[in-house]
Amino acid sequence: MSILVIGGAGYIGSHTAKVLKNRGYSPVIFDSLELGHREAVERVGVPFVHGDYGDYGAINKAIKTHGVDAVMHFGAYASVGDSVIDPSRYYESNIAGGLTLLRAVLDNNIQNFIFSSSAATYGEPQILPIPENHPQKTTNPYGETKLMYERFLRDYDMAFGLKSVSLRYFNAAGADPEGILGEDHTPEQHALPLIIDTALGRRKEFKIFGTDWDTRDGSCLRDFVHVNDLADAHIRALEYLKAGGETTAYNLGNSYGTTVKEAITAAEKALGVKVNAVDAPRRPGDPGRLVASCEKIKSELGWNPKFPDIETIITHAATWREKNPNGYRTVK
Ligand SMILES: NC(=O)c1ccc[n+]([C@@H]2O[C@H](COP(=O)([O-])OP(=O)(O)OC[C@H]3O[C@@H](n4cnc5c(N)ncnc54)[C@H](O)[C@@H]3O)[C@@H](O)[C@H]2O)c1
Known part of the structure; x- marks a missing residue:
């Protein structure tokens, strides 16, 4: 396929393309x-198309x-x-560009x-998980x-039958547990790679944005999910659609929250070094607590995260970083 x-x-x-390939599918990266x-x-x-x-x-x-046969976007x-x-920039590319993509999908x-939708569609949570x-x-x-695109997809099913x-x-x-692929964003804005880079001495300090949230230790509560568990969920979603499944949405998290301070402690334990963390003010727009309920995908698609534990998640990310200190720009 x-x-x-x-x-x-x-x-x-x-990561998803690699798992697809390993499971016998034929991914083409665009x-x-x-x-x-x-x-x-x-x-x-x-195969790659630029x-x-x-x-x-x-x-x-x-x-x-x-x-x-199918598109993962x-x-x-x-x-x-x-x-x-x-x-x-966001509306022109994610929305206008995304509609052009859907036009080509329908025409073919x-x-x-x-x-790929996001917890960002929920805004400030009213209930947890x-x-x-x-x-x-x-x-x-x-x-x-992300929310608009979900709505386009709902309407395109009703009008055109796109599932x-x-x-x-x-x-x-x-x-990637084999350390071949990893996270390499410029600039990096995600908490775990920043914590790991601080632990590995590649950054001077890690800023904890807000220490007065309504959480166990005052730092933000987040739901980290392993990238290979996301890949597995994509393949389950594909199989579900191929078997005639209806248009739907699923949350993907680990159903438990880790505070930023707990993530720092887990990184210190996993890597055996101290992380230089400093307190900083809250950032506007950051919700204090985000935790997913994943009962729907577990019960309907049998998804069960293989790497739910935060220390394993950190160890895999750190292994990638240690093997590829400059990310994909590593000179061999
Ligand atoms: N990383 C997260 O924690 C997270 C959380 C929720 C949702 N998401 C969503 O998951 C998706 C993947 O996230 P990621 O962290 O892998 O991001 P990423 O930036 O690493 O990957 C996005 C890729 O899309 C490519 N791209 C962007 N615009 C393009 C265009 N117009 N045409 C062709 N290619 C284009 C980029 O070059 C990049 O390779 C995104 O849609 C993101 O919104 C990510």
Whole structure:
């Protein structure tokens, strides 16, 4: 089965492409390389198309050339802060470009589509853990693009019969257990890689944004989920759609929260070094607590995270970082 992995040169897409390949699927990576890495594609070792998903001709050609059966759409601008500063970039690419992609999907009679959505669609949680039917009241343009796209997918099913699964990730974390792929964002804004880089002496300090939240220790509560468990969920979602499943959405987290301070302690334990953490003020727009309820995907698709433990997640991410101190730009 030929799967077009859009954004497959990025963090979650590359890990998913590798797992797809290992399980006998034929992934084809499509990526602009604006935020992703050619070296990640080479390490996965699958066909690659360099292009923008907002370019109808490029997507259409990739689908026809590779006989694509289904699409997994990881491609997006994905920084909450940047989306507040420049929403136009987010709406033009994630939304306008994303609609062009859907046009090509429909024109080629592709029936199955898996979309990288986000916990950001919920906004400030009213109950914890957050179930899929929690109100979606996002608080920033990035979250708006994810929510709007989920709605397009719902409407495209009703009008055109396109079946889709929107996977709402909480905090993607960890790395390929073999240490071949990992997280390499510039600038890095995610907590765990920043904690690890501080532990490894590559950063002077790690800032804890807010120490007065309503949590066990005052720092933010987050739900970290291993990137390979996300990959597994994508394959289960694909199989579900292939078996005639209806359009739906699932949360992906670990259903337990780890505070930022607990993540620091786990990193210190896993790596045997002290992390230089400093207190900093809250950042505007950050929710204090985010924890997923994942009962729906567990009961409906049998998803069960293989690496739920925060220390394992940190160990895999640190192994990748130690083996690739400069990320994918490592000079061999
Ligand atoms: N990382 C997380 O914790 C997290 C959480 C929730 C949701 N998500 C979503 O998951 C997806 C993947 O996240 P990631 O962390 O792997 O991001 P990433 O930036 O590592 O990967 C995104 C990839 O998409 C590519 N891309 C962007 N715009 C493109 C375009 N117009 N045409 C072609 N390629 C394009 C980039 O070059 C990059 O390789 C995103 O949609 C993101 O919104 C991520």
